[in-house]
Amino acid sequence: MTVLLLDDRWPTLIPLEAFGRLGGPLEFTDEVPVSVRWNIDKLVAAEGEGVLVSTNGFDPRVLRRVRAGDEVIVAESRRDPVRHAVQAMQRACSIGEWESGQTHRSLLPYLAEEAQEFADQVVEWESDGDEQALLRELGDVLLQVLFHAEIASRRSAFDFADVAASFVGKLQVRSPYLFDGTDRVVPVEEQERLWALGKAQEKTRGNEIPPGL
Known part of the structure; x- marks a missing residue:
């Protein structure tokens, strides 16, 4: 069986390498949208070992097929570091007791602290040129933005993509x-x-x- 892992943000975008390599019965994990189910059969040949289509890399059926050594075709956009960062923050707020208890206000001291640490690192960078240290501190600032966006997302106000869109709109x-x-x-x-x-x-x-x- 072939496992086709699509991007949950754009599940209708099928990887180019999937064309001509899919065949047999189609299976879907529960979260795959109807729009994908209706259209993907046009790309699948009648003969073959079967195809499992999913957007969830943690689904038990996906994990079972991967462990069995089945071929996996992955949408390239799933490797996007920004996607990984957003998903990591989502999981942290879902299964981390400390993270799930935070609010915009409770995080303010950490935002100020991380911003100051980045500012201090910039001063050090001017003398030692340590790019990796600068990168790490900037990543800590990004964590704060991700955290606040996730908190807002959980009350259906806005999410990280909306924050990015707001930035572009202002420019x-x-x-x-x-x-x-x-x-x-x-x-x-x-x-x-x-x-x-x-x-x-x-x-x-x-x-x-x-x-x-």
Whole structure:
């Protein structure tokens, strides 16, 4: 049997290497969307040992087939480090007693601490050039962003993707040259003018986030 592991964010995107390599009866783990079930049979030949389609690498059936040495075809996007970071934070808040008890307010001291430690590391980096130490401290700052986004996600307010979209939306308003194909260096004076103009527009429009690219 072949195990086809899709990305839970984009389950309808089938890896190119799966084409021509899938055959036999189709099986699905419970969380696979109906849209995938309806369409994937068009890619599967009648003859073959069978295909198990899943978006959950921890599903018992998936783990059993992997341990048995079956071929596994994995959507490349599942290897995205950002996906791994978000999932790790989700699991931490689900099975970690300490993490599950935190709030935005209770985490504020840690946010301040990590930000300060990164700032201190920048000063050290200027003298010792230790890139890995700088990387580790910046990762600790990212953890705080992931943590707050996950807490918000659990009350259905917003998630990490929304945080990223908010960042992009702000730049679309305040730094439009990043999105209009400009390939020249933008002078500081023009950057500051556009930033102030965009900020004023946000206040007028109630901080609306422009649509994505």
